[in-house]
Every structure is written in structure tokens, then in C-alpha cells.
Amino acid sequence: MSSSHIATRAQFELRDEQRAIGALAAEIAQREIAPHVARWDREHYFPRELYGKLTGAGIMGMLVPEAYGGVGADYVSYALAIEELARVDAGTAVTVSVHSMICSAIAKIGSAEQKQRWLPRLASEDTIAGFALTESDAGSDAAALRASARRSTNGYVLNGRKQWCTSGSHAAVVMGMFRTGGAGARGVSAFLVEPDRPGITVEKITEKLGIHTSNTCDLAFDDVEVGGDALLGDEGAGFGNAMTALTAGRIGIAAQSIGILTACLDESVKFARERSAFGKPIGAFEGVSFKVAQMAMDLDAARLLTYRAAALADAGEAFGIAASKAKLFASTAARKHAAEALQIHGGYGYTTEFAAERHYRDAKITEIYEGTSEIQQLIIARSLLGRLD
Ligand SMILES: Cc1cc2nc3c(=O)[nH]c(=O)nc-3n(C[C@H](O)[C@H](O)[C@H](O)COP(=O)(O)OP(=O)(O)OC[C@H]3O[C@@H](n4cnc5c(N)ncnc54)[C@H](O)[C@@H]3O)c2cc1C
Numbered sequence: 001m002s003s004s005h006i007a008t009r010a011q012f013e014l015r016d017e018q019r020a021i022g023a024l025a026a027e028i029a030q031r032e033i034a035p036h037v038a039r040w041d042r043e044h045y046f047p048r049e050l051y052g053k054l055t056g057a058g059i060m061g062m063l064v065p066e067a068y069g070g071v072g073a074d075y076v077s078y079a080l081a082i083e084e085l086a087r088v089d090a091g092t093a094v095t096v097s098v099h100s101m102i103c104s105a106i107a108k109i110g111s112a113e114q115k116q117r118w119l120p121r122l123a124s125e126d127t128i129a130g131f132a133l134t135e136s137d138a139g140s141d142a143a144a145l146r147a148s149a150r151r152s153t154n155g156y157v158l159n160g161r162k163q164w165c166t167s168g169s170h171a172a173v174v175m176g177m178f179r180t181g182g183a184g185a186r187g188v189s190a191f192l193v194e195p196d197r198p199g200i201t202v203e204k205i206t207e208k209l210g211i212h213t214s215n216t217c218d219l220a221f222d223d224v225e226v227g228g229d230a231l232l233g234d235e236g237a238g239f240g241n242a243m244t245a246l247t248a249g250r251i252g253i254a255a256q257s258i259g260i261l262t263a264c265l266d267e268s269v270k271f272a273r274e275r276s277a278f279g280k281p282i283g284a285f286e287g288v289s290f291k292v293a294q295m296a297m298d299l300d301a302a303r304l305l306t307y308r309a310a311a312l313a314d315a316g317e318a319f320g321i322a323a324s325k326a327k328l329f330a331s332t333a334a335r336k337h338a339a340e341a342l343q344i345h346g347g348y349g350y351t352t353e354f355a356a357e358r359h360y361r362d363a364k365i366t367e368i369y370e371g372t373s374e375i376q377q378l379i380i381a382r383s384l385l386g387r388l389d
Helices: 003-010 016-033 037-043 050-056 075-088 090-109 112-124 238-274 286-314 320-344 356-367 373-385
Strands: 128-132 148-151 155-166 171-179 188-193 200-204 216-227
Touching (some): 090 112, 090 155, 090 238, 112 128, 188 238, 286 320, 320 373
Antiparallel strands (some): 171 188, 200 216
């Protein structure tokens, strides 16, 4: 990493333990992911065996309180770790990010029994968690979801179909949102469900543009019986709880975008120094060097926005708008500069010999999941204008 990036981080006066978590994630990513990621990407391979190593290092338990066997890290540390993972592999980064979002949600709103049951496993037993909100007709308009939870003698019966659940094939538990009451957001409740329960069919999405090392699945629920203890938080509070989880999740996606952007910058600088045309390194041409300058500036800005959102969350202050700004800015910059990084690599960038084409494919999703860029703009605008419609 260049010294300018370290200087940016230093402005937040990172504590030693925060730096240590980032450094640990960087070290694991270099050792366990970097040598394999090009092949994993090509083969659309979900490296299940990697998660035992990440668990052993404490990465999967970052947001689990120490009382439950986790690291009890803060959001700044979490952002640094996700960034370092994404710098090497964006697919691994989103798997860890979604998992951490569920750990955090259980720690905040879970019952004592749910915390005792799930948090130690999610922190230290090589167990992955997923999030199931989206449906075919309920994406940005998540409150339109139709999957239902009907009360039964022993608890609830779940029916419906969830779409694009990250880690769906490998998750031991998903936080799923189902309709328990009337229409709209107030009729939604959250449940902790094991995808291997009778009545659940998991169907893997095999072809995606990017993040091939992440697992994305549809989950069909046919008369799935769960106990009353599967309800996470209060009945009817599920939509609010899902939005709270997603707000924190946006710090993770902003950090994922920063990781991609950092890789694009590092690789662009290297290539622009090494590749010559017209008798000089291409970095000597303004057309190339100005792209690198803009990339570095946007990376700094994305980091500052993201660490600010994380620091606000750590301070217990409102951080929703800051998280939306961070996610919107960082994801836009990642998508834009991944294209520029590929351009700097010329024809080589279009081949799989260099990672630029993978970053280009991976970057796009950051503008879509956990709230599209348009939804982030709506959130930011409404915070200024109120609801005018
Ligand atoms: C690889 C991948 C992994 C995912 N992982 C998960 C997961 O783990 N769990 C989960 O629950 N979901 C997941 N998703 C779903 C993801 O969060 C949704 O795709 C996303 O929220 C957008 O919803 P949609 O696709 O239905 O698009 P739509 O909501 O149909 O939007 C289509 C377009 O319309 C725009 N639009 C919609 N409403 C407005 C508006 N009011 N104003 C302006 N523009 C608007 C959108 O911004 C977008 O450009 C994943 C998706 C993918 C592709």
C-alpha cells in the first residue's frame, strides 16, 4: 500500500487494535485467497474451506460480542477488514459482510436464547449466515414482500420465495423477512431460519456478471414449520429491523467498493509505470496519469466518507445518511474507476491475464445490492426535503 493511503487512515487516528484487524485481514487475503482467486472466479467456485480459516482468525466473529466468543470489534475495524478482503476478492468480502450484518442484528435484537444459540456458532464454529429479504416483485420496494408466516399451534408456517440470498447454499441460518400481519412495512416480521429445514428448496444462481466466489441462491419455502423461538425481534417489527441491518450493511458494501478501488489503483499505477508506448511509460501521458490522479482522489474521499459512517455507528450516533452517502459515493467510484483501470491496461485489460476485467465485473454489483444507488439518493434527498410525494 502506498504511504498516501496510510496517511488518509491516520487522520482518523486509528487505534492499534483497529489497524491490527485490517492487517490481519490483509495477511489472510494475501495468503489464502490471492493465489487462488483467478481460478475460483473462472470456475464460479465458492471456497467453502476458506471460511474455517477466516473463522479461526476471528474474521467471521468480528461483530460478535466477546461474551459470545467473538472479537467484539467496532465498525471502523470491520470496514478496514472488509476493505482488505475486497482488495483481493470482492466475493469473499460480501460473504463476510452479509454474515457480519446478521451477527450484528442478532446481537442487537435477538432474545437471550437466540444469542446463546447462534452467536457462538457464527463466531467460532465455521458457520455462515445469510439475509433473505428480496423477492421477485419486492426488491427496492421491499415492503411489498409477499412471503408469509402464518401462526400455528407450535409457532409459524412459512411460505413463499426469496430471491438472490447471498450464501444461501452454505448458510446455517438466514434472517428472513415474512409477512405476519397486514399490508406494508408494519405487517413484516423477521425470522431466523435454517435453510436445511424440511420444506425449503435452495436453488443456486450459477451465472452472474461478477463476484463469482460468492454464492447466490433462491430459497423456496413450502409449509416450513418453525417454532415461536424463530421470531427475531417483535412481531411486526421485521421491516424496521431489516432496514436497520441494511443500514449497517451499507458500511460493508462501501468498504467492499473501497477494496475494489484500491486494487484498481494499485494495478493501474504498476501497469502505467511498466507499459511503454511511443517510447515512454504510458504513465507519462496526461491521458493516463490524470485517470490515476482522479482514482486516488476518489479513493481518499470514499474512505473518508466510509470511516466517518463507521465512526458515527461506533459512537452510537445516527449514521444512516452517512452510510448511504458512503455507499453511493464509494460504489459509483468503484464502478467508474474499474472501467478506467481496464482502459489503462488496454487490450491486456480485456483479457483474464490481468485482474482488471474481474474488478470491472465485480464492481458493478456494489451499485445494486443493499439498496441501489437510486435508493441511496432517495434516502439522502428525503433527509433534506422530507417526503414531498
Ligand atoms: C448478486 C446479488 C446478491 C444479492 N444478495 C442479496 C441478499 O443476500 N439478500 C437479499 O435480500 N437480497 C439480495 N440481493 C437483491 C438486491 O438487494 C436487489 O437486487 C436490489 O435491492 C434491487 O432490487 P431489484 O433487483 O428488485 O431492482 P428494482 O427494485 O426492480 O429496481 C430496478 C431499477 O429501478 C430503480 N428504482 C426502483 N425504485 C426506484 C425509485 N423509487 N426511485 C428511483 N429508482 C428506482 C432501481 O434503482 C433500479 O435501477 C442480491 C442481488 C444480487 C444481484
